[in-house]
Amino acid sequence: MTAAVGSEIVTLTSFADAKDAYRSRDLRQSLYDEGEVVMADVLVNLHGAEHRDRRRVENTLFRRDVFERYERDLFPGVTARTLAPYIEAGGVDLVHLGHELMLNLAALTAGVDRPEGTAEETARLYAYMMRFIEGATLAHSTGDKVAQAAAVAQALEDWDTEFLAPSIARRRALPADEQPRDVLSTLLQNQDKLQLPHHVVRREVAFFLLAGGHTSATAFVRAIDHMLGWFEARPGQERRADDPLFVQRCIHETVRLNPSSPTGRRRALAPVRLRSGIEIPEGATVVIDLQAVNRDVTLFGPDAAEFDPDRVLPPGVAPFGLSFAAGMHVCIGQDLAAGVVARPDTDPDSHLYGLVTGAVGQMFAAGVRRDPANPPQRDAATARPYWGSYPVLLGGNR
Numbered sequence: 001m002t003a004a005v006g007s008e009i010v011t012l013t014s015f016a017d018a019k020d021a022y023r024s025r026d027l028r029q030s031l032y033d034e035g036e037v038v039m040a041d042v043l044v045n046l047h048g049a050e051h052r053d054r055r056r057v058e059n060t061l062f063r064r065d066v067f068e069r070y071e072r073d074l075f076p077g078v079t080a081r082t083l084a085p086y087i088e089a090g091g092v093d094l095v096h097l098g099h100e101l102m103l104n105l106a107a108l109t110a111g112v113d114r115p116e117g118t119a120e121e122t123a124r125l126y127a128y129m130m131r132f133i134e135g136a137t138l139a140h141s142t143g144d145k146v147a148q149a150a151a152v153a154q155a156l157e158d159w160d161t162e163f164l165a166p167s168i169a170r171r172r173a174l175p176a177d178e179q180p181r182d183v184l185s186t187l188l189q190n191q192d193k194l195q196l197p198h199h200v201v202r203r204e205v206a207f208f209l210l211a212g213g214h215t216s217a218t219a220f221v222r223a224i225d226h227m228l229g230w231f232e233a234r235p236g237q238e239r240r241a242d243d244p245l246f247v248q249r250c251i252h253e254t255v256r257l258n259p260s261s262p263t264g265r266r267r268a269l270a271p272v273r274l275r276s277g278i279e280i281p282e283g284a285t286v287v288i289d290l291q292a293v294n295r296d297v298t299l300f301g302p303d304a305a306e307f308d309p310d311r312v313l314p315p316g317v318a319p320f321g322l323s324f325a326a327g328m329h330v331c332i333g334q335d336l337a338a339g340v341v342a343r344p345d346t347d348p349d350s351h352l353y354g355l356v357t358g359a360v361g362q363m364f365a366a367g368v369r370r371d372p373a374n375p376p377q378r379d380a381a382t383a384r385p386y387w388g389s390y391p392v393l394l395g396g397n398r
């Protein structure tokens with residue numbers, strides 16, 4: 001295959017090709033090329049030795065003992081406290097709640113302190129996170145991209161002054177054995193190895209705030225939507241929402257059907273030949289069509305496009321398909337968000353379910369149901385399939 005360098009787009013739609021491409025060292029990340037304002041030089045945009053060195057440092061935080069602490073000790077209480085006023089009020093907009101909830105987690109993981117602990121302070125951090133999300137997904141914006149990029153750059157500066165600088169100062173003043181387990185602290189403690197300038201630390205922490213917050217928040221909303229629809233069509237099954245292993249299967253099925261980005265994207269640094277024989281010329285853009293890969297009927301069955309938490313999977317295929325990617329950039333927060341995949345001999349008491357599972361489980365325990373007077377609306381501000389608002393009722397009898 002010959003083509004002018006950089007002119008070709010190779011779209012991959014099979015599971016095997018997609019996995020192969022994710023694992024190729026000669027295919028470089030290019031999904032965020034238009035989201036540079038937040039995403040330049042953050043982990044997911046690095047390649048080769050630079051990526052390996054930073055990932056190695058950050059992997060020391062993303063370990064099972066840390067996940068267990070978040071899942072068992074920290075997050076159930078944070079979720080309950082976040083939900084309480086909405087249960088009291090009898091309802092909430094799921095889209096807002098998802099982001100508020102996941103922001104609380106992502107701030108802990110990223111290392112963004114909220115010393116005041118007030119609702120106003122959280123609202124300000126929330127507004128910054130939403131701006132960063134806008135910056136990272138600028139390629140899909142239907143608005144004025146130049147003006148949006150400028151607003152995002154300003155937001156990064158303001159957020160630094162208000163939140164990041166005091167968080168850095170606090171960590172610098174703490175002795176080594178009192179450092180919190182978060183990304184900021186991990187980066188500061190490894191400054192001798194990584195030598196990151198301040199603006200890179202700033203973007204990396206902002207990236208973790210949105211990578212952890214936004215993906216989990218959208219999965220939260222979509223999982224509840226899928227589950228409500230599935231239960232509606234199957235009266236008598238609602239009690240299964242009390243079983244966290246079932247809820248976790250619903251999260252995995254949701255993430256399979258709705259990858260956080262519908263495509264993965266890479267650029268060929270050299271000619272690449274996939275095992276299937278597909279040739280990728282140097283400079284070509286590779287589009288990994290996750291939507292197609294995760295709905296492959298040869299793997300997931302003829303009803304692959306349907307939501308079915310009881311689906312039986314072939315060996316070697318994860319229940320969430322390739323929605324957490326594979327290879328060097330495989331999601332560092334996968335187990336934190338979605339837990340470990342259960343097996344027939346899984347012990348439900350020691351199992352890691354993931355934070356989205358925990359939050360969705362609490363919503364069903366609180367009697368979540370659609371609001372017949374206010375149907376959900378799609379978000380018109382982006383070409384991506386997000387919900388703009390999703391009003392639900394809480395409390396009372398299920």
Ligand code: HEM
Nearest residue numbers: 043044211212215216219260323324325329331332333337
């Ligand atoms: C349902 C939730 C989530 C989904 C679907 C998801 C999906 C993904 C995907 C597809 C990638 C790879 C992107 C690519 O290679 O192009 C990725 C990478 C990443 N994710 Fe997640 N993610 C989720 C939750 C989280 C959470 C909770 C965190 C952090 C606490 C996180 C942090 C990251 C980071 C740092 C990377 C970059 C890893 C690297 O480049 O080495 N993610 N995620």
